[in-house]
Amino acid sequence: MTLTEPVKVISGLTRITGHLMQIEINQLTKVYQEKRGLLPVNLEVEKGELIAVIGHNGAGKSTLLKMLASWLLPDNGQVLVDGINLRNRLAVVRKVGFVPETPNLFDFFSVEYNLKIFVRLFQVPFLRIEEIMKEFDLLPFRHNKIQVLSKGLRQRVSIGRALLADPPVLLFDEPTSGIDFEMTKEIYRMLKDFHISGKTIIFTSHRPEEIKTLATRVIVLHQGHLVFDGSPQKYFQSEIHEKLYQ
Amino acid sequence: MIRNIVTLTLNDLAIAFKNKTIYLILFIPFFVFFSMKLVDKADEDFKKIKIGLIQKEMYAPVILQTIKSADRVFTVSLASNEEEGKRWLKEKKIDGLLLISEKEQDAVVLVVLKKESMLTLSIVESFSALQRAVEGSSINWISDIKPLQEGGIQKQTLPTWILMLVLLVSFIIMPAQVAEEKEKKLLLALLQTPMREIEWLIAKLFLGMILILIAILSLHLLGKFDFGNVLSYVAFIGVGSFCFSSYGIFLGFLCRNQASARTLGVIFYLPHLLPSALSDFSQKLNAVAPFLPSYQFYEPVKSILLEEGGISNLSLEWIYLLLVGLLTFFFSYLLMKKRWLM
Numbered sequence: 367m368t369l370t371e372p373v374k375v376i377s378g379l380t381r382i383t384g385h386l387m388q389i390e391i392n393q394l395t396k397v398y399q400e401k402r403g404l405l406p407v408n409l410e411v412e413k414g415e416l417i418a419v420i421g422h423n424g425a426g427k428s429t430l431l432k433m434l435a436s437w438l439l440p441d442n443g444q445v446l447v448d449g450i451n452l453r454n455r456l457a458v459v460r461k462v463g464f465v466p467e468t469p470n471l472f473d474f475f476s477v478e479y480n481l482k483i484f485v486r487l488f489q490v491p492f493l494r495i496e497e498i499m500k501e502f503d504l505l506p507f508r509h510n511k512i513q514v515l516s517k518g519l520r521q522r523v524s525i526g527r528a529l530l531a532d533p534p535v536l537l538f539d540e541p542t543s544g545i546d547f548e549m550t551k552e553i554y555r556m557l558k559d560f561h562i563s564g565k566t567i568i569f570t571s572h573r574p575e576e577i578k579t580l581a582t583r584v585i586v587l588h589q590g591h592l593v594f595d596g597s598p599q600k601y602f603q604s605e606i607h608e609k610l611y612q
Numbered sequence: 613m614i615r616n617i618v619t620l621t622l623n624d625l626a627i628a629f630k631n632k633t634i635y636l637i638l639f640i641p642f643f644v645f646f647s648m649k650l651v652d653k654a655d656e657d658f659k660k661i662k663i664g665l666i667q668k669e670m671y672a673p674v675i676l677q678t679i680k681s682a683d684r685v686f687t688v689s690l691a692s693n694e695e696e697g698k699r700w701l702k703e704k705k706i707d708g709l710l711l712i713s714e715k716e717q718d719a720v721v722l723v724v725l726k727k728e729s730m731l732t733l734s735i736v737e738s739f740s741a742l743q744r745a746v747e748g749s750s751i752n753w754i755s756d757i758k759p760l761q762e763g764g765i766q767k768q769t770l771p772t773w774i775l776m777l778v779l780l781v782s783f784i785i786m787p788a789q790v791a792e793e794k795e796k797k798l799l800l801a802l803l804q805t806p807m808r809e810i811e812w813l814i815a816k817l818f819l820g821m822i823l824i825l826i827a828i829l830s831l832h833l834l835g836k837f838d839f840g841n842v843l844s845y846v847a848f849i850g851v852g853s854f855c856f857s858s859y860g861i862f863l864g865f866l867c868r869n870q871a872s873a874r875t876l877g878v879i880f881y882l883p884h885l886l887p888s889a890l891s892d893f894s895q896k897l898n899a900v901a902p903f904l905p906s907y908q909f910y911e912p913v914k915s916i917l918l919e920e921g922g923i924s925n926l927s928l929e930w931i932y933l934l935l936v937g938l939l940t941f942f943f944s945y946l947l948m949k950k951r952w953l954m
Contacts, residue, residue, distance in 0.1 A: 437800050439951055456806050464804060470797035472623075474630035486619045487805035527801075 435464035463528030518549030620815030782856035790864025820857025
């Protein structure tokens, strides 16, 4: 098996029958003009899984996450989250929280304002702002403008915002990219806490140590194809890992 | 729905404050007002015409005497030769230079910087008046001039300034505002909330309309201009601001980033402003301009402000602007649904 040709998915997971499927992806496809993107992909995600999606640049990792977050519309296929089609955005939006690689916040405004506007739109109690700021150690920065914060702090605000409506599914696009060591450890701790609290998490990554530390399942994408789906142990033993990081 | 629209509109206004857009909205009426004040001030103060004569030139005695005696109208400067006189003209030390006519006896040639200018007209008028006073003539055919459009220069140019303000907000500010939210992925962040696409679009429309109203109101308050038929005027500004804000939002959706939105805005701004604003001066432009929504806004505003027109006579213009607004709103909605260039 080589990485240049699409291969059949190696399944290293032992599924427990009767477990609730949180996300069902059927024939999901997105092709860009440059012929990159995501070719038909099928995937099932159980509730409470912590999945690392890995692959080279342009493999389709971010495309997959962006489609799950409704940032991109698929060319074909469908995604069901808790049985609700992703095309029904208003119904799904409280179920999926997305933290993009670059935090997309209102730079001119304070941390508190950024959370406040989303609290209003989610129509959750304002008390949630205090809870989030406390949980993510943002209280000392509540009046600071986003533009003066470090990338790590911005990422914390971005994660806090994604959690305002307490969604059961969280998506992280390279959550530790461009972040210092201390903040990276902090984000690992957060992801573990979310996992313990029962949330389903999918994150993209380039870092083997991140996959080892966090993931309960690894998905490898290559040129838009799903080439591996299994446990981290199986992944690190497989030749795909070697070829991916040769 | 209303709660979300109010939240988003207030957020948009807060952004307009933070990114200094609001200062631009207030600066332009101030700039227009003070420029117009200067124009009118120059009109009110009587200004003497500075005429240059060549020292050794043999002017007809009657002309020379008349000019010198009319010291309330002319200030005479004597140049040593024609070259110096022309240099003074270029340096604007004098408004006109008189030379002996080679074709006609006892006549002069007036040398000016520009033939088609108000200053030249003023010099010729003054000379004609003096000539009539000296030689005598029959009663003028036109005893008085009554304008169809009331008001001074400030008021007469008011519809043009209003058109300029509306187009500036719609084609320069609004597309950039929309493109900025796309570029920074803020719109996508908002779309991850239970906000509907239409709510965001309505909030943006309100932002455009509010900015236009602030700009127009500031201009009226500064210049103390009356509103003509108030109801008709408010209704037309309302429908015009709806049409052009919607148009601007649509342009913003065609662009990926602020820089391209500004470029596209200027490309649309000038062809909408100039043919409409200059349609009074050119038959050809007058034939083309009615196809533009800007003309369908400009003409009624002119009619309401200067000719006591009312909305009852302007139903076609109303419908035209409303249709353009609705059509561009619908296209923006489609592009937003498709996450166009996001």
